Amino acid sequence: MTATELGLPTVGGLVGVPTADEPQKAKDYKSDQEVRWCPGCGDYVVLNAVQSFLPTLGLKRENIVFVSGIGCSSRFPYYMNTYGMHSIHGRAPAIATGLAVARPDLSVWVVTGDGDALSIGGNHLIHTLRRNVNLKILLFNNRIYGLTKGQYSPTSEEGKVTKSTPLGSLDHPFNPVSLALGAEATFVGRAVDSDRAGLTEVLRQAAEHRGSALVEIYQNCPIFNDGAFDVLKDADEAARRIINVVDGQPITFGNGEYSVVREGFGLAVAKSADVSPADVVVHDASDLNLSFALSRLSTQDLQHTVTGVFRNVARTTYDDAARAQVEQAKAAKPADLRALLHGKDTWTVAG
Amino acid sequence: MTTDVGNGAAPGGSPDRTGPGQTEPGRTGTVRKLDRVVIRFAGDSGDGMQLTGDRFTSEAAAFGNDLATQPNFPAEIRAPQGTLPGVSSFQLHFADYDILTPGDRPDVLVAMNPAALKANIDDLPKGGILIVNTDEFTKRNLVKVGYAADPLEDNSLTETYQVHKVAMATLTIGALEDTGLGKKDAERAKNMFALGLLSWMYHRPTEGTERFLREKFAKKPDIAEANVLAFRAGWNYGETTESFAVTYEVAPAKLNQGTYRQITGNTALAYGLVAAGQQSGLPVVLGTYPITPASDILHELSKHKNFGITTLQAEDEIAGIGAALGASYGGALGVTSTSGPGVALKSETIGLAVMTELPLIVIDVQRGGPSTGLPTKTEQADLLQAMFGRNGESPVAIVAPQSPADCFDAAMEAARIALVYRTPVLLLSDGAIANGSEPWLIPELSELPDLGVEFATEPNSPDGETFWPYLRDPETLARPWAVPGTAGLQHRIGGLEKADGTGNISYDPANHDYMVRLRQRKIDGIEVPDVEVDDPSGEARVLVVGWGSSYGPIGAAARRVRKLGLPVAHAHLRHLNPFPKNLGDVLARYDRVVVPEMNLGQLALLLRAKYLVDAISYTKVQGLPFKAEELQDVLADVIKGVSE
Numbered sequence: 001m002t003a004t005e006l007g008l009p010t011v012g013g014l015v016g017v018p019t020a021d022e023p024q025k026a027k028d029y030k031s032d033q034e035v036r037w038c039p040g041c042g043d044y045v046v047l048n049a050v051q052s053f054l055p056t057l058g059l060k061r062e063n064i065v066f067v068s069g070i071g072c073s074s075r076f077p078y079y080m081n082t083y084g085m086h087s088i089h090g091r092a093p094a095i096a097t098g099l100a101v102a103r104p105d106l107s108v109w110v111v112t113g114d115g116d117a118l119s120i121g122g123n124h125l126i127h128t129l130r131r132n133v134n135l136k137i138l139l140f141n142n143r144i145y146g147l148t149k150g151q152y153s154p155t156s157e158e159g160k161v162t163k164s165t166p167l168g169s170l171d172h173p174f175n176p177v178s179l180a181l182g183a184e185a186t187f188v189g190r191a192v193d194s195d196r197a198g199l200t201e202v203l204r205q206a207a208e209h210r211g212s213a214l215v216e217i218y219q220n221c222p223i224f225n226d227g228a229f230d231v232l233k234d235a236d237e238a239a240r241r242i243i244n245v246v247d248g249q250p251i252t253f254g255n256g257e258y259s260v261v262r263e264g265f266g267l268a269v270a271k272s273a274d275v276s277p278a279d280v281v282v283h284d285a286s287d288l289n290l291s292f293a294l295s296r297l298s299t300q301d302l303q304h305t306v307t308g309v310f311r312n313v314a315r316t317t318y319d320d321a322a323r324a325q326v327e328q329a330k331a332a333k334p335a336d337l338r339a340l341l342h343g344k345d346t347w348t349v350a351g
Numbered sequence: 352m353t354t355d356v357g358n359g360a361a362p363g364g365s366p367d368r369t370g371p372g373q374t375e376p377g378r379t380g381t382v383r384k385l386d387r388v389v390i391r392f393a394g395d396s397g398d399g400m401q402l403t404g405d406r407f408t409s410e411a412a413a414f415g416n417d418l419a420t421q422p423n424f425p426a427e428i429r430a431p432q433g434t435l436p437g438v439s440s441f442q443l444h445f446a447d448y449d450i451l452t453p454g455d456r457p458d459v460l461v462a463m464n465p466a467a468l469k470a471n472i473d474d475l476p477k478g479g480i481l482i483v484n485t486d487e488f489t490k491r492n493l494v495k496v497g498y499a500a501d502p503l504e505d506n507s508l509t510e511t512y513q514v515h516k517v518a519m520a521t522l523t524i525g526a527l528e529d530t531g532l533g534k535k536d537a538e539r540a541k542n543m544f545a546l547g548l549l550s551w552m553y554h555r556p557t558e559g560t561e562r563f564l565r566e567k568f569a570k571k572p573d574i575a576e577a578n579v580l581a582f583r584a585g586w587n588y589g590e591t592t593e594s595f596a597v598t599y600e601v602a603p604a605k606l607n608q609g610t611y612r613q614i615t616g617n618t619a620l621a622y623g624l625v626a627a628g629q630q631s632g633l634p635v636v637l638g639t640y641p642i643t644p645a646s647d648i649l650h651e652l653s654k655h656k657n658f659g660i661t662t663l664q665a666e667d668e669i670a671g672i673g674a675a676l677g678a679s680y681g682g683a684l685g686v687t688s689t690s691g692p693g694v695a696l697k698s699e700t701i702g703l704a705v706m707t708e709l710p711l712i713v714i715d716v717q718r719g720g721p722s723t724g725l726p727t728k729t730e731q732a733d734l735l736q737a738m739f740g741r742n743g744e745s746p747v748a749i750v751a752p753q754s755p756a757d758c759f760d761a762a763m764e765a766a767r768i769a770l771v772y773r774t775p776v777l778l779l780s781d782g783a784i785a786n787g788s789e790p791w792l793i794p795e796l797s798e799l800p801d802l803g804v805e806f807a808t809e810p811n812s813p814d815g816e817t818f819w820p821y822l823r824d825p826e827t828l829a830r831p832w833a834v835p836g837t838a839g840l841q842h843r844i845g846g847l848e849k850a851d852g853t854g855n856i857s858y859d860p861a862n863h864d865y866m867v868r869l870r871q872r873k874i875d876g877i878e879v880p881d882v883e884v885d886d887p888s889g890e891a892r893v894l895v896v897g898w899g900s901s902y903g904p905i906g907a908a909a910r911r912v913r914k915l916g917l918p919v920a921h922a923h924l925r926h927l928n929p930f931p932k933n934l935g936d937v938l939a940r941y942d943r944v945v946v947p948e949m950n951l952g953q954l955a956l957l958l959r960a961k962y963l964v965d966a967i968s969y970t971k972v973q974g975l976p977f978k979a980e981e982l983q984d985v986l987a988d989v990i991k992g993v994s995e
Contacts, residue, residue, distance in 0.1 A: 018836075031843070033855065062838045067677070070846075078843050078856065083835035085680060086845025087673075088703050094638075094670035098677025098685065099835075101661055102636055106681070106835055124673070127666035322661055326634075329656035337629050340655065341622055341793050345559070346612045347415055349605075 013134060013210040016104045017063050024055035031081040042193035042219035043072060043140065047079055049199050050138075057107070057207055064107045067096040069116035072147050073140035073219070076111040090121025093128040096135050101319045107207070110137040114155040115145050118174050122154075125214075129185035131318035132211040136203075139176055139216045143300075144225035157300040162224075177295040177310055180214040181288065187213035188291065189309045190298075193220060194233050198244060198307055205309050211317045218305075231302050243269075245294060245308040247285040250277070260297070267293040269304055285312040381597045382554070387446030388601055389454030390549060392542075393471045394463030394484075395432055396425055396439040399542040404441025406546055406563060410555040412613040412790060415603030416445040419755075419903065420788045421453035421976065426643070426726040433492045438470040447602040451754075451910075452903035453787060455978035459552075461545055463487060463519070466496045472508075481512040482548070484541065486520035515594060519544050519585075526584035527577050536574070540581035547585025554600050557586065607792060614791040616755035616784035617644075620714065621651035623762025624686055625658050630763070631770055631802035633684045634659045638674030640667055640693065643726040644782045645716040648688040668696035672713065676700055679709045680844075682806060682834035684766060688714040691733045692723065694740065694777075701775050702741045705870065707844045708821075708830045710769035712762075713747075717781040719974045728974025729782035731899050732950035737777040738928060738957070744867045746874040748772065749927040751779040753902030756791035758784060761925065763800060770804050772877055773829040779927070781949075783976045784900040807831035807840060812853075818842055821854035828873035830854075879926040881933040886920035887913065893990045894941035896966070898924040898954055901947055901977055908982030917990040927954070930961065938964045942993045945969060947982055 029051040037043045054064065064082040068074035070089035077084025087095050092110045100108045117125050117139050128135065144162070145151040151164040155176065159168040180188045187209040191199035199217065206213035218229045231237045243253045243260065251260035252272060259272045259280040267281060267290075284290055291311040297304045390407065394400045401422055411418045421442045430437030444454035459480040462468035464487035475481060488501055508514050519541045526544075527537040543564070550557055561579050568575035589595050614622075628635035639649050641664065653662040661678075665671040672687040679685030687697065694701075694715045704711045717733045719725025737749050748768045752761035758780060765776040811831060812819045818840040821830050833840040842854060850857035851865055884894070885906075897905045902923045909921045922937055924930070938944055938958065944966045946955040952968035959966055969985050971977060 031841075033843075060836075060838070062841055063836050065835045068845075077845070080843075081841055083841055084843040084845075085677075085707070086843065086847065088699050088846055091669060091673045091700065094665065094673025095677035095680070097665075097670070098636060098638055098663070098674030098679075099681045100677075101663060101674070102634065102678040102681040102683040103835065123666055124670050127670065322663070326656045326659060326661055330659070333657040335629065335658045337626060337658070338796055340625060340658075341612075342610065343612050345409060345413065346610050346793065347413060348610045349415070349608055 011210055013136075013206075013208050013213075014057060014059065014107055015210070017107045018060045018105060019058050020060050024058070024061070026052040026055060028061065029054050029081050031079050033078045035079050036075065037072060038223050040222040041072070042142065042221070043076070045193045045196070046138070046140065046199070046217055046219060047076065049196050050203065051080070053200050053203050056204070059107055063105055064109070065099060066109045066111055067092045067099065068111040069113075069121060070147070071113040071116045071145070072221075073111055073113040074116060090116050090119070091124060092116070093121065093124040093135065093137065097128055097131070097133045097318075100133050100135055101322050104319065104323060108135050110135055112137060112139055114139065114141045114143060114153045114176070118154040118176060118179070126179070126183040129180055129183040129212045129214060132186050132315050134210055134212070134317045134319050136206050136213045137215065139214060140219045141176060141216050142219045142221040142225055143228050144221050146221045146224050150224035155300075173300055175295060175298065176214070176216045177298070177306075178292065181292045181295055181311060184288075185214050185311065186211040186313050186315045187309070188311045189213070190216045190218070190307050192218045192229060192232050192242075192305075192307060195307070202307075202309060205312060209312060210320075211315060229302065232305055241302060241305050243297065243304055243306045245283040245306060245310065247283055247309065247312065250280040250282050252280060260294075265293075267297055269297070285309055380593075380595065382600055383597055384600050384602065386448060386601065387444065387450060388459065388553065388599065389442065389444045389457045390459045390461070391440055391442040391457035391471060391474070392461045392545065393438060393440035393467035394542070395466065396427070396429055396437050397432060398439070398463045399539075400439045400441050400463070403542045403546045404443055406560050407549060407555070408443050408613060408788060409559055409563070410550060410557070411443065411445040412611070413556055413559050416447065416601055417449050417604035417606060417790060418443065418445040418613070418788075419450055419453040420444070421783065422786045423975070424727055433464055433466055433487070433495050435466050435470055435496055438466050440467070440471060445601055447604050449604060449606060451906040452976070452979055455980050459549070461549065463541070463545070465492050465498055468502065469496045469498065475512060477511050479512050480515070481508065482515045482517060482545070484519040484545070485516045486518050517548070517588070522584060522588060523581045526580055530573065530577055530580065532573065532577050537577060540578050543578045543581040544585035544588070547582040547587075548589050549585075550582075551586040551589035552595060552598050554598060557582070606790065609792045611790040611792055613788050614756055615647075615786060615788040616752065616758040616780055617647035617716070617786070618651055619756050619758035619791065620752070620762050620778075620780060620785075621648050621655075623759040624652060624712070624766070625655050625660065626759070626799055627763050627766035627802055628658055628660060628684055630799050631684060631766065631804060633682070633804070634661065635686060636675060636678030636683045637662045637686045637688065638665055638671040638678065639663070639688045640665055640671045642668075642690045642693050644718055644785045645688045645690050645693075645714065647785070648714060648716070668693040669700060672697040672700040672711075676704055676707075676709060676711055679704075679711050680707070680834070682832070684710065684712070684770070686712040686714065688716070690716050690718045690726075691720045691736065694733060694736055698741045701747065702743065702745050703846050704775040705741070705745045705747060706846050706849070708773045710773055710832070711775040712765050712769050712778060713775055714778045714780065716785045717779060719972070725974045727782065729900065729976060730949050730972060730974065731779070731781055731901070732953065732972065733779060734898070734927060734950065734953040735956070737779055744871060746871050747928065748774055748776040748874055748877055749779060750776060750925055751899040751927055752784060753899060753923055753925065755784045755787045755789045759791070763802070764925065766802055767800060768877055770802055771829065772827055772873060773832060774874065779899060781900050804832065806837065807833035808837060810839060819852050819854060820844060821849050822852050828869065828876060875929050877929050879929060879931055882922050882924060882931040882937060884920050884922045884937055885909070886918065888918045891918040891920035892942040892993050893945060893986065894920045894922060894938065894943070895945045895947065895986060896922050896924065896938070896954070896958070897947055898927055901949065904977035904979050904982055905947060907979035908986055911979060911983040912986045912990060915987065917987055919986050919990055924954070927957075935962045938962050943967060943989050945986060945989050947977060947985065949977070
């Protein structure tokens, strides 16, 4: 077996999706369905951010599709005045893959949660990322199962006491960004639900990226895991904890008080005053090792929480390549059904 | 048309058409004319028996015989050499009239080693021809399969069969001496020696095989020549040694007018999907995961991307059907292919397709179960899984092909139902027809059905303002297919219960009751052709009902009992859900209904439940198709019981 160079050009994530004739507003993206999340749910914030953000893309609404799995966040498509499918638990990436392969003229978004994407649907997630299907995956991470009323999830911290773990959870949690980078995702970002500007910026870059984009969104569940991300929402705490990375920029935070520097094979946080400016790491979203090391600065205790775009590289997308194979085959050989059915060896019986 | 099957009792073929011996110019010895012959090639799974059988089949097809084939191979790619589990065989039935099965028992058994002999000898009727490769009958190989003594040395075989001992490996190596090929490589061509010998015995044309070998080994000309030489050596061995006093001829069959080719079930199924794409004008997207015995559908379709076919080998069975459903949602013809264990994994997505009412073809090439079961053997035990194997009331359409070539039509029919009724359709093939082959009367393109579909383009609500995704066609009860990208029809679908019409989420008790019944009514109302009854005398009081791959053995058994003067009617079901509208009337017309199945009575259960018919269930689950002779006995007993 030999590899075939498909020779595909690198193009933006939205190339091929028809653009709208008129400017759009956020309300154009609100469906007629009543939103039924619990009061105070972080999902509202994300929904509003997405509805405000989509008009800036200037796409025809009918060419946008939201596909979701099961869980609180997966109700998302019902509230969007686009096409949408609320599918089954964990399978949204698989369904969206078929849709994206069949339809180059669609902007396809997957909405999923920590249980949906990382537990029951973990296999589909990593395979979608490695294939680099042109999908934008919004992973709402609230570190709990909400719709089933409060069991621990694959991102819950060890020892977490929940309905199903009265003596504490035994599971070691996933770091979704590390997982995605391990699967060689071409785009990985993270945002916090309450940071609308930061979330919108990650969404913008994700939309422009051609290929799979995984965006982890820390999202508060006020009923079953309230306050999970509170330390990131207090201004003083956030300044010490949130490290927002920008491609090409030195990685500093806390109004410059802290910097990220190299330490062994990984990274560490230092007081800026203690290090030479030359030692401050400059973010490079094309450097997989750097992206991975950044993801390891974040643990469940949120002592340091990296946000922004960890990784953003161009690689041929699966769906573009799949369509290119079909087009090449069509160009090479006419679709002669009669010839196919007859094959090489026929014989004729006379009447 | 002949409506008879030979008895296959006499050596080398059936006795009733055996003509007087005669000689032919250029050939020595006696030539006997036969109406049909069953040959079984058996050897180690590394011996190339499938290829050998396949080539003989092509020769028979090229000669114009009717034919049917049945490969039988182990699940292991290479079981330990020379052992019983490693035996691979290929059975071929060819005739001068239309035949229905690969044959119950071989007239000729070619055994390449002691394991092949031991595993197959019990199937060879007394007086049958046995050709053995003596080179493999070493003490070590004999012990491996439990022979205390060499069965070729005592009289046990020669008393019962016409035994031809041929040192095939030695002769092949000898024939290839001048080629410079190593002993091991040369020995590998012994299957072509066997093919050459059999081709001589049955007066087969040889040009096709020589051409095939040169093409297959085009990149290794020395190997190609070695195989051609071995093939010719086998032929010449028959011609010169005089140990074969008699050769046999089977004249071309008088089949219906038209152009034929040989085809396996999986290939015909793949072609049916290609044709369905062309006839519907839709791209075909196959989302699938490798599984025996369905993988060849993926292999075949992946060769035909020029027809607008996308094949997606997913990370698992669930992703395969997910991708297919996603593609259907986008306006393609979504297809997934698998076997029973895969259907189990796909159940939840089939349910989603039932709820979202999107077209989807789910191909189940059934194999022995439960669990991993018998991966390479056949069974029909997924009917109830197809029918009921999902949570909730989740009706789907079910169709089944009855022979290898019929897989083409079954695939087209599955596409028709899926597209017209916006429903998943389960297509139940099985290992026997998937790998078996037969001549196929190739249809003219003008005979193929038009499968064109119309997508929704306009708002359809009563006030004409909005789009209601669950407003139905009053005749088919199908909902509109509005694909993303259609302006003004933005809507959301999913697995939650839908309000009738608007398709909004609804937990209303009365609505759920209504929708459950509506989905059932839609499937029940699918238009399917009436089932036809084959009863040549019109006097039958016993009806035999079958489905799927048992068509051949049941049909052959019916011919046999009719020949004995016992009338019997045969009805074979293409549609398992819904059943044909006339099925109840047909069942009621007969005193007794017999239902043979390769399961424990799944169709019989459905017929009993739906029609209150006291069906006699005859079942067998040995991983092999029914034999015509056993069904003959079953039917004869029932018919005699009725007439007493």
